[in-house]
Amino acid sequence: MGYNWNWGVLLQPVATGEGATYLGWILHGLLLTAALTLAAWLLALLVGTAFGILRAWPSRLCDAIGATYVSLFRNVPLIVQFFIWFFVVPEVLPTAIGDWIKSITPSTQVFVVSVLALGFFTGARICEQVRAGIAALPPGQLQAAQALGFRLPQTFRHILLPQCFRRILPPLTSEFLIISKNSAVASTIGLLELSGQARQLVDFTAQPYESFIVVTLAYIGLNIVILRLMEWIQRRIRLPGMMGA
Amino acid sequence: MFALEWDTILAARSIIGAGIAVTLQVTLVAIVGGIAGGTVLAMLAVSGSRPLQLFSKYYVALFRAVPLVMLLLWFFLIVPQILRAVFGLSPSVDIRLVSAMVAFVLLESAFFAEIIRAGIIGLSKGQFHAAAALGMTRYQSMRYIILPQAFRAMLPIMMTQCIVIFQDTSLVYVISLGDFFRNTVSIGERDGTLVPMLLLAGAVYWAICSGLSGLVRFLQNRTAS
Amino acid sequence: MIALKNVSKWYEDFQALHDCSVAVEKGEVVIFCGPSGSGKSTLIKLINGLEDFQKGDILFKGKSIRDRDVRLPEWRRRIGMVFQHFELFPHLSVLGNLTIAQQKVLKRDAAEAEHKAMALLDRVGLRAHAGKYPSQLSGGQQQRVAIARSLSMDPEVMLFDEPTSALDPEMISEVLAVMVELAQEGMTMLCVTHEMGFARQVADRVVFMDAGTIVETAGAEAFFSAPQSDRARDFLGRLLL
Amino acid sequence: MIALKNVSKWYEDFQALHDCSVAVEKGEVVIFCGPSGSGKSTLIKLINGLEDFQKGDILFKGKSIRDRDVRLPEWRRRIGMVFQHFELFPHLSVLGNLTIAQQKVLKRDAAEAEHKAMALLDRVGLRAHAGKYPSQLSGGQQQRVAIARSLSMDPEVMLFDEPTSALDPEMISEVLAVMVELAQEGMTMLCVTHEMGFARQVADRVVFMDAGTIVETAGAEAFFSAPQSDRARDFLGRLLL
Amino acid sequence: PVAASGQNAPLDGTLKKIADDGVVVIGYREASIPFSYYDDAKNPVGYSMDLTAIILDRIKAKLGKPDLQVRKLPITSQNRISLLQNGTIDFECTTTTHNASREQQVDFSNTFFAIGTRLLTRKSTGITDFPDLKGQNVVVGAGTTSEILLRKMNADQGMGMNIISAKDHAESFLMLSTGRAKAMMMDDALLAGERAKTKDASEFIITGTPQSREAYGCMVRKGDAQLKKLLDETLAELQTSGKAVAIYDKWFRSPIPPRGLNLDFALSDDMKALFAAPNDKILN
């Protein structure tokens, strides 16, 4: 088919004269993907837990607020959410703030936006897991805590949430894996994470196969590392006598 | 900046319409192809043959490890000639649409395979034995006894997955395929109305998906009672 | 008709059957009994080729299940089987349960299959329920449908694995009645059951198993009145309590 | 100490309690009994403010639960409660179960809480199990930990809702022994139980409920020897069978 | 008489394939104003498309197939080389810069356009040349020569620019018009096209010293000498006969569809030189 394989291209200095190699770009992309995944997962955990608690809180209003969040963030495609965070949010905020946002270093901007978009999108899924996890606890646990004089926030903090998190740990760690893949959408707003680097390499080297193969392998490697990590965490957090330990 | 210019949207309705057509085509092909491929993979996974089981397992693992964005780019940038050869496409076919469809079918096959496999494993061993005891071959028991039950049990999850697919088709953006979302964005970029157009796109997706999720919940409750 | 020759079977490391041999003649009714976990279900499943085994041989009308030209689906088709938990197909109506294998396996046409199904439903007293779904029937009715389903394939032998043990007491008799009738019509039957009254009534022979071995094989009357082995005596003693 | 005044409670449309009045003095042990669904658990939960009620009033040391300055967590803290299914916190060790509320609610420091916890574990005979998790204990041990957990909050009254009915028979006595000791030390106790031997031993009074109403209140001896109402007689008759 | 010698040689390469299939497939760009972009009816039009049409007529004549089927496929900067290599398209004349790294994979015809890479900015920013970009946000098209040049300049001269890589011209311009970027660097002709799209075109200026001169050529498969020769001859004839200038005036100096805007973009010295002496050289 007339393709000139040239794996050496990966080790060539980049055409932009920035003193890196193309492989270095890919590694940088891998680092960004990992950082983005971790940051977004933490945010998702935070947001998802907060709204999950709202949904489980014995108050119709709180439940409605949580449900609205879930509905909004689950029923709009991720890429649309990325675009809205990136293009719409600075425009609907007061002009001064919007202009300030736009003046931030672009690479920082897209990274932060990516964390927000992925975090809130995944948070909606985690919210539902937290809600279900709390609902699955025996109702006696809430009563037992209250009978000891715990206030509701203390009950959630010390009794319900710790149990809920142990139960939902497997889906929570899967979300980590899902975020690592969804993070590729960040390339659409210009973040040069792994998949963004793959495309940049195609542009600059005219050697599409080499860069795509390397980047795909990087994703598979990342996937395997995360799976191992998930197993490790799940083993660590298991309680004696529970969940088949 | 925020005012939707309805007349420009109206003027662009053919572009938006073409986008919707693409979105629906990709969604439909992904669902039909994904369920077909997923069924085959699930059957391989529960077949007695070790190599087939491994094939199914690694297929699913591979396609679930690679981001959809990468998959779309692979088929669009890297291997369109393979698609052409495999499908015997005429040179004038828009390779982006075919790439998107193939990428989605391959990926969704992996997802549906997991769902259907869970449905099959959820059945008691007795059902397999009962079918076999009547003299049914492996294929016949799958076709007439096991799969109908597995599908029925997994219907809500499969329907939810279909909604996810509908949302995910918007990622064809990365291969410049003009689906509903991309065409909406293009109009916004062209007319300087990106903000309202993005909000419009979000609202349309939200309305459709929350409507469909509501429908799934309704059906679920009805079959449960 | 059916013969097991020194059959041994392992589930991974665990040996479930040790060197079992039984021979069943045409028209005979043989009852298998023994404590839980003794290997009765395993033995029944082996005869129908539903599980693999590692040693020995199983013959049906003189032909080995290991024979190169034996096709398992055909083998199983000729041997009927009734399960403890009925295993009706929940997504098919009663009629559908009775016709599907006739049509797909025996390639009977719809009308013929339906005719046969209705005749069998008549026989087990459930003609009126043909259109219902399994979940709408009582356990006893479901088990009778399951027997009719097996019979629809014109089996030459029938295997029963504790067909009444999942049933409420008041439904046991209606299932046993169908089985008694079958036995009286001359069907060759191998039946795992703890219903000793039924066994007494129809059994030609009783096979007593324990811990994967066949401990004792005897004529029914002899077995119940004077079991040879201690273990069988012990077992019967506890059963009749 | 505790008084219910004409309390009525509805679960949506269903009236679970009709106009119930009881008064319990300091140091009294009052047993609640009655058939299933008669409202015993509901009544106990109301006293602890775990459920809302629509009519009447509940007083604790003369103060109404409806009072504006009553804070429910504090109210509940002062009233101990033991549940049928123990409700230990499975993610915490036995020691953790006993210290967490002391630290978070009573703001005791870790050392003090642990000291108290160990003393209580000693008292229920489980000092050696402090480091285990609830799932590693037997039911009887779990319930004794639950009692110790309640006591760790220095309650002025203890409520028990069928504390032994989820236990295997051989474990009931070890839990009852702890409760008898408590009663003898002068703890005010309200206890739902069907253990009539225990009731006879410790009860000052027995309250008999049926269908959401208090049918009879009597001294323990009087109740067991000569119940006034037909329903109580009937209930006792069936219980002693 | 020039063409006659060609007609005698046996067909090979792409021309043979076209003759065999009875179909020729060309690539076009969807939004490169005024070279190749959609008119109101979603047909690709533009300067490059006019040249392509003339080339296609030549091919039909050469093959003696006036009814040769023509199919048009939209391409992007990312897939154009792949699609050409794998035979999806037969050639493309759009806006592809002829450079050395691409020569590894494909062959280029005679140059049909020459551009300089410059800046588009709002007049109000006061930016007039590249040194003014110090510490500013600047947008370029991802994978373009401009991106390479700008990043190089940034690294070499420590200018502290924040460089945004946008995936296409439209997105680049969006960054500029929404204020995310102070300036946009690209091929000057394309800058003129982007500027012409907007309603407040007068607020924007094209400015700055050209950082590079680039030659657009048609891409053909590597080693396909016969097709390249046909393209070279066709383009040279257009350029020397003055027809090319007429086409240039049509797209760069007159109102163009869909909105009747005039780019008002004068013929550059490079273009004049090119039309005087057609060649297939890489500009520096």
Ligand SMILES: Nc1ncnc2c1ncn2[C@@H]1O[C@H](COP(=O)(O)OP(=O)(O)OP(=O)(O)O)[C@@H](O)[C@H]1O
């Ligand atoms: N699939 C299996 N894998 C591993 N061990 C098995 C399997 N099936 C049965 N066994 C073991 O083989 C032994 C015999 O089992 P089998 O079901 O044949 O006993 P049974 O006589 O039918 O008992 P029951 O009266 O309880 O039905 C038992 O110890 C059982 O645990």
Ligand SMILES: Nc1ncnc2c1ncn2[C@@H]1O[C@H](COP(=O)(O)OP(=O)(O)OP(=O)(O)O)[C@@H](O)[C@H]1O
């Ligand atoms: N959360 C609830 N919602 C609706 N009805 C309830 C609820 N809890 C209890 N009930 C009803 O209130 C009535 C009294 O229940 P309660 O649990 O107090 O009975 P009990 O005397 O403790 O019975 P048991 O001996 O079975 O524990 C029952 O009919 C029960 O069905």
Ligand SMILES: [Mg+2]
């Ligand atoms: Mg069995």
Ligand SMILES: [Mg+2]
């Ligand atoms: Mg109760």
